[in-house]
Amino acid sequence: MSERQTEKTYTDDEVRARLAAELPTWRLEDGWIRRTYRTSSWKGTLMVINxxxxxxxxxxxxxxxxxxxxxxxxxLMNHAAKGITDKDFALAAKIEEVVQWQPAREGKGLEGTPDKDLRFAYIKYD
Structure with a gap:
């Protein structure tokens, strides 16, 4: 995309519809798409931030x-475009995929963080 072209920004109604269909745990508020991740401790908070x-x-x-x-x-909001664009939805989807990943549910050999031992608690999954 050239510097002269601007990215398509979505109306509030379009954003809400896309969030409902693609990212139901995210919300539109004050011009931003937002998601709050609950963690088990400061350690989990830092892991999410990183x-x-x-x-x-x-x-x-x-x-x-x-x-x-x-x-x-x-x-998320695209500052250059002054609104919500495809970049915001794409990054939100990738963040959601990675932060909410629970390997044990996939059955591919990774056991995931122990559920029963709070010493290893990390994120509070939806």
Missing amino acids: TVGHLAEAAWHHPDLTASYAWVEVR
Whole structure:
């Protein structure tokens, strides 16, 4: 896409429809698509932040983050386009896929984080 072309931005109604169909745990609020991930501790919060940071840097599309001891809020909006674009939906989908990944459910040999031992608690899955 050339510098002179602007990316398509979606109306609020279009954003809500796409979120409902593609990212039901995300919401539109104050011009941003947002998702709050609940974690089990500061360790889990830092792991989510680092994961989002890696994905954002690889995508070269950077969200705003707010964090506390047991949660991280991710906010996406395309600053250059001044609205929600396909980049926001694509990055949100990748973040959702990676942060919510539960290998044990796939049955491919990875056991995943132990559920019963709180010493290893990481994220509170939906």
